[in-house]
Amino acid sequence: MQRRNFLTRLMLAGGAFTLGPACGRRINLEQTESSEANGDLSLITGNRITEPERQIPVLAETDVLVIGGGPSGAAAAIAASRTGAETWLVERYNHLGGLWTGGLVLPLLSTHGVDKENNRRQVIYGIGGEMSQRLKAVGMSIDEINPVIDPEAAKYVIEEMAREAGVKVLYHTWCANVIMDGPTIQGIFVENKSGRMALLAKVVIDCTGDGDIFHWAGDSYDLMKYHIGLVHRLGNVDRIDTGKPGYQPMSLGEPTPVPGVGWVNMRGKDDQNGVDALTLSELQTEYRLKIWEDVQKIRQTPGHEKVFLLDTASQLGVRVSRILEGEYRLSLEDSMTYKSFDDVIGICGAWTTMLYKGKRVAPAQRPMWQIPYRSLLPKKTENLLVAGRCFSYERDLVEDGRIIGTALITGHGAGAAAGLAIKERESVKNIDADKLKKLLKAQGAWLG
Ligand SMILES: Cc1cc2nc3c(=O)[nH]c(=O)nc-3n(C[C@H](O)[C@H](O)[C@H](O)COP(=O)(O)OP(=O)(O)OC[C@H]3O[C@@H](n4cnc5c(N)ncnc54)[C@H](O)[C@@H]3O)c2cc1C
Numbered sequence: 425m426q427r428r429n430f431l432t433r434l435m436l437a438g439g440a441f442t443l444g445p446a447c448g449r450r451i452n453l454e455q456t457e458s459s460e461a462n463g464d465l466s467l468i469t470g471n472r473i474t475e476p477e478r479q480i481p482v483l484a485e486t487d488v489l490v491i492g493g494g495p496s497g498a499a500a501a502i503a504a505s506r507t508g509a510e511t512w513l514v515e516r517y518n519h520l521g522g523l524w525t526g527g528l529v530l531p532l533l534s535t536h537g538v539d540k541e542n543n544r545r546q547v548i549y550g551i552g553g554e555m556s557q558r559l560k561a562v563g564m565s566i567d568e569i570n571p572v573i574d575p576e577a578a579k580y581v582i583e584e585m586a587r588e589a590g591v592k593v594l595y596h597t598w599c600a601n602v603i604m605d606g607p608t609i610q611g612i613f614v615e616n617k618s619g620r621m622a623l624l625a626k627v628v629i630d631c632t633g634d635g636d637i638f639h640w641a642g643d644s645y646d647l648m649k650y651h652i653g654l655v656h657r658l659g660n661v662d663r664i665d666t667g668k669p670g671y672q673p674m675s676l677g678e679p680t681p682v683p684g685v686g687w688v689n690m691r692g693k694d695d696q697n698g699v700d701a702l703t704l705s706e707l708q709t710e711y712r713l714k715i716w717e718d719v720q721k722i723r724q725t726p727g728h729e730k731v732f733l734l735d736t737a738s739q740l741g742v743r744v745s746r747i748l749e750g751e752y753r754l755s756l757e758d759s760m761t762y763k764s765f766d767d768v769i770g771i772c773g774a775w776t777t778m779l780y781k782g783k784r785v786a787p788a789q790r791p792m793w794q795i796p797y798r799s800l801l802p803k804k805t806e807n808l809l810v811a812g813r814c815f816s817y818e819r820d821l822v823e824d825g826r827i828i829g830t831a832l833i834t835g836h837g838a839g840a841a842a843g844l845a846i847k848e849r850e851s852v853k854n855i856d857a858d859k860l861k862k863l864l865k866a867q868g869a870w871l872g
Contacts, residue, residue, distance in 0.1 A: 480613065482622045486510045486592075488842045489625035491599045491612065494522020495828045496812030497631030498582045499551045499835030500842070503867060504629075505589040507843025512592045512623060514599050514614055517738065520582040522633060522812075524828050525575040526739035528655035530680060530687050532556060533827045534773035536569050537792025540762060547771040547792045550869035551839075552832025555581060564681045570775060574681045594623075599632070602640040608806045609641055627842040627852055628808050631835060634699050635746035635814035643802040644749040648819055649697050652704075653690030653741040654711035657734040658719065661686040670726035685734060688715075690741065698742030708740055743813070744826045750816025752798035756780065759821055765796035767857035768871050769837030769864060772830050776823050794872065795830070797857060800838050809852055811838040833869075840864050 467474040488504040490497045493515030505511040513520075523529045535548045535556070548556065555578070559565040564577030586593055597616040602609055603624070611624035630637035635645055661676040662684040677686030690711065697703050719733045757763075759772075760780050774790035799816040800809050810816070811834035817825040824830060840863050845852045848859070861871055 480620055480622050482624060483594075483614070484512060484592075485611075485624040486512045487625065487846045488512070488627050488629065488839070489611065489623055490514070490629045490631055490839070491637055492522065492631035492633060492812070493517075493520040493593065494631060494633055494812060494831060495524050495552070496633075496831040496835030496838070497522070497629070498586060499555075499832045500629045500631055500809075500811050500839035501591040501593075502551050502585050502589045503836045503839025504627075504843040504846075505586075505591045505839075506867060507840065507847060507863070509627075509843045509846040510592075511590070511839075511842075512594060512625070513586065514594045514597050514612070514623065516596070516598045518595050519579040520586060520593070521575070521578050522831075523737075523739055523741060524573075525578045525582070526737060527741050528575055528657060528687060528735070528737040529689075529741065529828070530575065531567075531570050531572045531678075532829060532832075533570050534775035534787070534824065534829045535571065536787075537771070537773035538788070538790060539792060544788055545792075547773045547870065548829050548832065550770065550833070550864065550867060551585070551836045552829065553868065553870075555585065555832070558585070566679065566681050572678070572680055572687075577681070599636060602628075602637055604641060604805075607804055609637075609808050612637070626807065627845055629838050629842055630808060630810045630814065631812045631838075633745075633813050634742065635748060635810065638748055638802050638805065638808065638810055638814075639699075639746055641802070641805040641808060643804050643808075645746045645814075646749060646819065647697075647699070647746055648744050648822065649695040650744045650822070651692040651694055652696040652698055652707055652743065653692045654708070654715065654737055655690060655741055656688050656715050656719075656736045658686045658688060658722075659732045659734040660684055660730040663730040665727040665729075668727040672725060672727075674722050674725050674728055676722070676731065690715075692741075698745035704740055704742075711740075712736055744822055746814050747819070747822075747825075748802060748810045748814055748816040750799050750810065751801045751803055752796050752816060754793075754795065754799050754817040754821055754825065756818065756820040756824075759793035759824060760785070760791060762791050763794065764872075765794050765798075767797035767860070768794045769797050769800070769841070769860065770795050770833035770869055771872050772824060772833055774824060775827065775829075778823065792872075793824070795833060795837065797837060797841060797860060800834060800841070801853060806851060806853060809838040809842060811835040836867070836869055837864065840867060840869075 677688035
């Protein structure tokens with residue numbers, strides 16, 4: 425228990441690195457707090473360890489640096505790179521798409537919302553819309569509203585779009601901390617098979633889903649404990665012998681673009697901490713065991729012998745964890761009342777029934793809603809933008825704030841804003857909202 429507390433404290437401590445006043449930019453990075461040791465036991469005091477000073481190579485100095493290659497990070501990097509800004513994207517796994525692909529969370533929600541004339545219409549355009557169109561074009565998307573896609577096709581399509589845009593993708597790399605100079609984020613430390621190194625940037629975009637970057641940078645946020653699941657897929661769900669004696673129907677998940685393959689969602693309990701490594705490890709083991717046992721039960725049910733476990737997701741399904749307390753926090757009220765913003769960066773739809781003012785409002789009746797640029801901006805840190813499921817919204821909007829459509833919209837907005845800031849040599853906090861809207865429209869976004 426003591427060790428668990430110790431580890432959790434280290435994780436929560438944040439511990440950003442700051443540049444010492446007398447230090448050059450590339451070397452002598454002065455460390456103010458550390459989170460790991462270098463094998464020297466004399467550096468351990470109680471339950472803290474002083475990491476020895478060391479020199480870290482700088483891998484690159486870039487215009488825009490995106491951390492996390494999920495829907496938000498991919499959209500952000502593509503949008504920034506398309507403006508001509510040199511853009512790097514750091515991703516810990518071996519693919520883009522985040523939970524959408526590696527998490528096997530296949531439906532792109534929410535592509536549609538209700539306009540003021542009461543028509544349910546498409547709202548997802550821009551880079552997210554392009555991804556959706558390309559998936560359709562390769563035959564790996566089913567359904568017009570909230571399409572369900574194939575994860576391998578999406579990995580391919582998103583990577584192609586990033587490659588075409590000239591994004592420099594650094595896979596198999598974990599962002600381990602930020603490098604601060606006062607309120608300005610200078611870059612990040614990463615760890616990978618080549619060792620520890622730094623990446624410096626003029627603008628950084630936090631697309632980690634869990635807000636790792638704004639956490640280390642010392643910005644305020646709300647830590648929401650919520651449902652964590654592990655999605656899996658079943659094969660041969662179309663090879664059921666319904667005539668077999670003893671047959672009874674079993675739940676085989678939802679259809680996917682690949683015939684015979686079903687995807688199975690998992691809810692989890694409602695108070696799980698998505699940024700506690702021990703919790704994540706325990707859940708991973710528990711869920712894998714449960715899925716295996718569930719599938720054996722299906723296979724032992726007459727008529728279902730050919731069904732098999734195709735795969736479990738490579739990314740554990742954290743629905744939400746840290747939510748930024750940004751310059752503006754969107755609320756359910758905003759989303760239900762067509763609230764409009766001068767600095768709108770995109771329009772989102774609605775996918776689920778919400779309780780609003782005592783009434784249950786179904787998706788087919790729910791208004792489309794705007795996202796303001798200010799909800800991507802942390803209050804404290806300069807040169808940092810936040811997109812994806814950790815951008816700034818109230819808890820009552822979590823069901824809409826955390827989904828793929830919203831991640832694509834906020835990612836596109838953040839990437840375009842970063843590109844504009846580079847072009848105009850302006851801080852992301854001061855860019856002109858009209859110029860941003862013009863750029864977003866030129867990049868295919870729909871702003872209402
Ligand atoms: C079980 C489950 C079911 C869901 N169902 C749906 C659904 O049906 N439809 C829908 O629209 N949404 C659904 N969602 C929500 C949706 O999948 C996510 O909210 C969405 O993918 C968020 O995108 P993102 O870019 O913000 O984050 P993520 O998809 O989480 O991507 C973040 C990326 O950052 C990387 N990363 C994180 N930290 C670091 C670091 N320190 N260094 C380097 N890389 C890092 C991760 O590896 C990951 O690739 C579901 C979520 C879960 C968990």
